[in-house]
Amino acid sequence: MHHAQDSQHCNLAEREGPQAQREARDGDRAQVPLAKKAEAAATAAMEVSGEGAQSSPQSSQRASIPPTVMGSILGGPSDEASGNQVEQREEPVPPVLDVLRPKISGLVQFLLLKYQRKELTTKAEMLERVIRDPGEHYSLIFSEASQCMRMIFGIGMIELNPFFYSYVLVTSLGLTYDGMMHGTQGVPKTGLMITALFLIFTEGNCITEEKFWSVLNKLGFYAGRDHFIFGEPRKLFTEDFVQEGYLEYRPIPNTDPAQHEFLWGPRAHAETTKMKVLEFFAKATKREPQSYTKMYAEALRDAGERA
Incomplete structure (x- = not known):
């Protein structure tokens, strides 16, 4: 891991206490794709309300969102340790995403710190500090990390300058509250x-x-x-x-x-x-x-x- 990224990661763990430190250690072992759990919630809610009956299993798009690597946040070690019987019907993680797992995870951690500090970020900074690979996988890494930020933490990324690829992170749907002072402090809710x-x-x-x-x-x-x-x-x-x-x-x-x-x-x-x-x-x-x-x-x- 890049030294700067490692320093950012440690700072986040220190701010959020032992629980976040366990997440940092266990994150790469998570098997449940994060964005798919958010999709499962939406699908489950539609089924509860009766809206889900409008589409067949083939058209419900259960596999539409690419799997991400941050599954530990919504169903990693805590579920396994407590013996929760949450049924999973997940498609296999594509090999390329499995390889990119550490970089997507690192970028999510980096973006969370940027949000906490109310700082802008750029494509160049993400490449230099986290991804360190200007190749063909940048778009996939960025897309997966952005999806995690949006669906799990409620944080959207707005492009400020299309020429320099600069971004600001803001709460979604116009909400002014991020929940960082409640529950586990420092984590947007x-x-x-x-x-x-x-x-x-x-x-x-x-x-x-x-x-x-x-x-x-x-x-x-x-x-x-x-x-x-x-x-x-x-x-x-x-x-x-x-x-x-x-x-x-x-x-x-x-x-x-x-x-x-x-x-x-x-x-x-x-x-x-x-x-x-x-x-x-x-x-x-x-x-x-x-x-x-x-x-x-x-x-x-x-x-x-x-x-």
Whole structure:
């Protein structure tokens, strides 16, 4: 590993404590492609809502997103150690991606540090500091790392200068909160919050806590059990995101024992739209937003009411 990259990687581990250090050691052993787990969440949510019935297994594009190498974040050692029985139907990782595993992983770590420091980056810097290979694989490495940043951490890359290939990293969907101060500090959690907003939307703008966790379990998140990167997820969803105004968590009347449900909070309504959330996850499943007929119609109504 390049000395500068190694220094950046160590600094990230030091900031985030022993759990992140374990992730850094175990990341290359992960077998579950990261972006495909995000796609699985989108597909699972569509199936729960009934939207997934519109497409056949062949057209659901389960294999549409290329596998990435950062699977440890959403289902690596913690799932194996706890004996979670999460069914995996993953296609074999193409040999070229397996070879590029360390460089994609290193680039994700590098981009996370750039985001934390609010610094721009360029193609030249990524090549020099991390990839160190100007050959034909740069586009694939960059694409895979960008997909991880977007789908898992909720961080998008915006090209500022097409001539110098300079980029700025920003939170997705216009959200102003990154969650870095909650759960495991230093790790952006916008992606988790976007997932929650999407699940609520799929269920007609309100989802029971039981159904919510049935989908999150497919991603390796379990209420009351620390996720070795993001921290304790139940607190994130029922307290931290609620306090920030992005989620509403309220009791369901006349339930015994008492049950709860999730809704969008006022800050979510103010900062983003249903159409943006739908487009975000439609891209993950390689489908057009219009193919999700009921959700698209709801998103159009929402846009009309905002006009």
